[in-house]
Amino acid sequence: MNTSAASSTDDAPIEVVDYNPAWPALFDAERRLLQEALAPWLAGPVEHIGSTAVPGLPAKPIIDIMALVRSLAESADAIAAASALDYLYYPYKPEQLHWFCKPSPVHRTHHLHLVPLHSALWQQRLAFRDALRGSSTLTARYAALKRQLAVQYRHDREGYTEAKGPFIAQVLARM
Template structure:
C-alpha cells in the first residue's frame, strides 16, 4: 500500500523545507555529489499545486560510482526503491506509505538530469503552462487517487510537449 495521490494548493513553506533537507543531504552524500542539489518537481514551482512531497535531485557522476550512496541516504532516513533504476537511484522519506520527500540521485548531464531541470524551468517561466499543468494534475489526481504510476504516466504527454518546446 502506498500513499494516495493528493494534489494540494501551493505551500510557501516548500522552498524552506527543501533548503533544510538539502543541508542534511549535502552532509550525508558529499562523497558522491558532483554539483548543486536541485529542488525539482511541482513543489519547486511557485504557485503550482502539487503532491505535498519535496522532490530533490542530487547530481552524481554515475549510477555505479554512487551505489554506496544508497546506504548513506538510508542513514539520513531515506528508503531506496529500484524505480527507474536504469536512470537514477530513487528514494522516499520517511516511508512508501507516508512520503514527505523524494530523492533522485541522477548522473549530472544525463538526459534525466537535463529534462527534469528543463521542465521545471519551463513551468517557472510560463504562467499559462503552469495553469494548464495545474488543471491536468488536479484532474488526474481525481481520476487516479490510488494509482501513483497511472497518475505519473498520464502526465507524460504534457511533459513531452513541454520538453519538445523547451
C-alpha cells in the first residue's frame, strides 16, 4: 500500500481546461465510494469543491473532494481506507487536513481533503465555491486569473495555488 505521494518534481504541468459537464457525475460516483469507505470517520457530508464544482468555470481537470471528519487524530485510520480506493496520502499541511491525490501525482484525477469538524478551512472552501456559483461576473474574473496563472506557474503547483490566494481572500472578505 502506497500512502505517500511523490515529490512536487514529479507533478504534471498545470493545465486549465474548459468546463466539462461530466465533472458533477464524476464527483457523485466518487462521493458514493468515499461515503462507504470512510463512513466510520465521517462527521458530515462529502462535498464537491474547487473549480470543477462550479458550472462553466475552466479548471484543472481534477475533481476536488472535501469530507468532514471528527478530528485529524481520530481519522488517521481513514488514510488506509482511502488508500484502498487508490488515493495516495501526502502530508501536505498535516496540521489542517489529511490530503490525497488519485491515482498519482503525475496523472491526477481526484484530490481528497479530509478536514476536521469546526475547521475554518471547511467553511472557507464552501463559501468560496458558493460565491462563484452565485456570480457569473466573479466566475469570469476567476477564470481569467486561473488561465493567466496556469501559464505563469505551469511547473509550480504551489506557486499557482499561492498566487490565487489574494483573489480568494478578497472574495471571502466580502462575505
